[in-house]
Amino acid sequence: MIFNIAMRELRSLFLSPLAWAILAIKLHVLSWIFLFQLDRFLEIQPKLGGMQGAPGLTSLVAIPLLDTAAFLLMLIIPLISMRLISEERRGQTLSLLFSAPVSMTEIILGKYLGILAFLSVMLALIVLMPLSLFLGANLDGGLLASGIIGLFLITASYAAIGLLMSALTKEPLIAAISSFGVFLLLWIIDGVNNAGQNNLATGLFNYLSISSHYQNFSHGIINSADFSYFGLLIITAIILSIRRLDAYRLQH
Amino acid sequence: MTEDVLIQVNDLCRDYGSLHALKNVSFSLRRGEVLGFLGLNGAGKSTTMQIISGNLAPTSGEVKINGYDILEQPKQAKASLGFLAEQPPLYRELTVNEYLLFCARLNRIAKNDIAKAITRACERCGLNDVRKRLIGNLSKGYQQRVGIAQAIIHTPEVVILDEPTVGLDPIQIREIRQLIRELGNDHSVILCTHILPEVQSTCDRVLIINHGQIAVEDTLAGLDARVQKNSIRVRLNQPPKATQLNIADLNSTLNILNAEVLSEQEFTLQCGANFDQATFIQYCVQQDWDISELSPITNALEQMFINITCNDIDSPAATEVAS
Numbered sequence: 272m273i274f275n276i277a278m279r280e281l282r283s284l285f286l287s288p289l290a291w292a293i294l295a296i297k298l299h300v301l302s303w304i305f306l307f308q309l310d311r312f313l314e315i316q317p318k319l320g321g322m323q324g325a326p327g328l329t330s331l332v333a334i335p336l337l338d339t340a341a342f343l344l345m346l347i348i349p350l351i352s353m354r355l356i357s358e359e360r361r362g363q364t365l366s367l368l369f370s371a372p373v374s375m376t377e378i379i380l381g382k383y384l385g386i387l388a389f390l391s392v393m394l395a396l397i398v399l400m401p402l403s404l405f406l407g408a409n410l411d412g413g414l415l416a417s418g419i420i421g422l423f424l425i426t427a428s429y430a431a432i433g434l435l436m437s438a439l440t441k442e443p444l445i446a447a448i449s450s451f452g453v454f455l456l457l458w459i460i461d462g463v464n465n466a467g468q469n470n471l472a473t474g475l476f477n478y479l480s481i482s483s484h485y486q487n488f489s490h491g492i493i494n495s496a497d498f499s500y501f502g503l504l505i506i507t508a509i510i511l512s513i514r515r516l517d518a519y520r521l522q523h
Numbered sequence: 524m525t526e527d528v529l530i531q532v533n534d535l536c537r538d539y540g541s542l543h544a545l546k547n548v549s550f551s552l553r554r555g556e557v558l559g560f561l562g563l564n565g566a567g568k569s570t571t572m573q574i575i576s577g578n579l580a581p582t583s584g585e586v587k588i589n590g591y592d593i594l595e596q597p598k599q600a601k602a603s604l605g606f607l608a609e610q611p612p613l614y615r616e617l618t619v620n621e622y623l624l625f626c627a628r629l630n631r632i633a634k635n636d637i638a639k640a641i642t643r644a645c646e647r648c649g650l651n652d653v654r655k656r657l658i659g660n661l662s663k664g665y666q667q668r669v670g671i672a673q674a675i676i677h678t679p680e681v682v683i684l685d686e687p688t689v690g691l692d693p694i695q696i697r698e699i700r701q702l703i704r705e706l707g708n709d710h711s712v713i714l715c716t717h718i719l720p721e722v723q724s725t726c727d728r729v730l731i732i733n734h735g736q737i738a739v740e741d742t743l744a745g746l747d748a749r750v751q752k753n754s755i756r757v758r759l760n761q762p763p764k765a766t767q768l769n770i771a772d773l774n775s776t777l778n779i780l781n782a783e784v785l786s787e788q789e790f791t792l793q794c795g796a797n798f799d800q801a802t803f804i805q806y807c808v809q810q811d812w813d814i815s816e817l818s819p820i821t822n823a824l825e826q827m828f829i830n831i832t833c834n835d836i837d838s839p840a841a842t843e844v845a846s
Binding site: 272275276279282283286287362363364365366367368369370371372373374520521 | 573576577578579580597598599601602604605606608610612613614615616617621625626628629630631673
């Protein structure tokens with residue numbers, strides 16, 4: 272059942288020009304950045320050769336590419352996730368799901384898996400770029416894998432928050448703007464650290480920040496604290512979405 | 524068999540803020556019955572349907588479908604329910620086939636039966652020619668049919684149709700009514716509408732809702748019996764002058780209770796139970812009124828409906844307009 276709803280969501284996404292446009296433009300921009308960084312790497316490669324413990328191709332080309340992708344996804348995901356539920360409310364198609372023998376949990380999980388499948392396609396296309404370097408160079412496979420896992424987790428968290436925002440409002444644009452606001456806040460919330468203070472508050476903000484957890488992955492550090500952060504974020508957003516959808520029947 | 528109750532609604536209330544949209548609505552629907560749910564716009568029809576279909580939670584009261592409570596065992600209850608909302612819930616970017624496939628899976632039809640179920644629903648709703656077309660490109664009438672196909676695809680015990688003929692042309696309306704009658708053979712149907720002929724041509728039982736309360740619940744035959752005062756419309760080429768007429772006299776000889784003047788030559792007569800048309804015509808000839816037209820108006824439902832809703836207009840709304 273979850274799978275059926277997810278497939279419908281995925282199909283509708285690929286039937287809309289928006290999804291194709293987003294895929295095309297994002298890949299275009301990222302491949303430009305990729306080529307640019309590769310070019311610069313080739314320029315400075317002779318100098319790097321002489322240095323002891325110099326950064327390699329992976330950390331100079333592949334990881335920055337994934338970092339840029341993570342940042343761009345913050346702008347793009349709201350545009351895809353905004354219509355998940357708010358559009359069904361506007362088009363009054365939600366009554367189809369509500370009057371079918373399907374639970375709210377199944378609806379939300381189906382929607383979430385649908386958008387996650389779409390975003391996974393996008394990630395796969397992005398990851399193909401650094402992977403293509405394997406054809407002619409030696410990459411740090413571990414670091415690259417860690418970066419990819421981080422990118423996937425941050426994408427999955429964005430998607431869950433986007434879903435929640437879409438469940439909260441009838442207007443897709445408001446859902447998009449509020450998701451973007453939440454992403455940006457999570458991204459910059461550890462800015463207070465820069466003040467140099469080290470107390471409970473900065474520790475808290477540091478923990479809340481999505482960027483600090485993501486950066487561990489792009490440094491090749493995989494630890495359970497980061498996994499649980501992303502896990503908690505996703506589960507919380509999904510549970511709140513289910514509650515919200517349930518409450519939709521109570522008030523009008 | 525007649526005791527086989529599929530929908531049981533008890534003391535349903537629903538408030539929107541301070542507005543009481545539904546007040547203690549109770550009714551039941553038996554197997555194989557077509558129930559007409561009548562009411563003016565805003566009387567609470569759609570609210571009731573949305574509550575029964577699980578789209579809206581009631582403020583209080585309970586709804587049982589096939590014995591399952593819609594709030595406590597929603598999955599079991601919804602499994603025997605097909606619902607077409609006022610605006611058909613269609614994904615415009617899908618083709619009819621894709622959409623019905625999704626609906627079939629959504630209603631947990633066994634994998635092997637899905638193709639058969641889609642074919643059957645398409646046949647019943649006359650969708651065979653458009654199965655590969657995008658729903659968004661179909662005309663309103665076809666979209667409405669896709670909506671009905673969606674509601675009956677899993678052959679539910681109960682089908683709820685909320686104003687299914689809105690915006691259709693006369694031919695399509697006739698086809699959809701025909702379809703509803705067919706559905707009535709093996710499903711129970713709730714037909715929600717404000718179009719009276721629709722109810723008359725399709726329903727076994729009528730329920731009139733007014734201001735969130737059930738005003739009348741009866742069979743069509745029962746309504747006919749209730750409204751004994753039949754009316755006739757007559758056209759007299761040489762009508763008597765008003766002064767010559769004595770209603771009391773007409774009542775005793777012809778059983779005419781009241782006469783209403785429509786124009787110089789046209790009248791509406793309210794007749795008692797013992798009114799006989801032949802005697803009346805004879806009387807007209809005797810009096811030299813030169814009767815040229817006589818048509819009975821025996822629309823019990825319409826009369827009932829107007830009585831209920833007009834009584835209401837007489838009270839608060841009408842005074843507002845007058846002042």
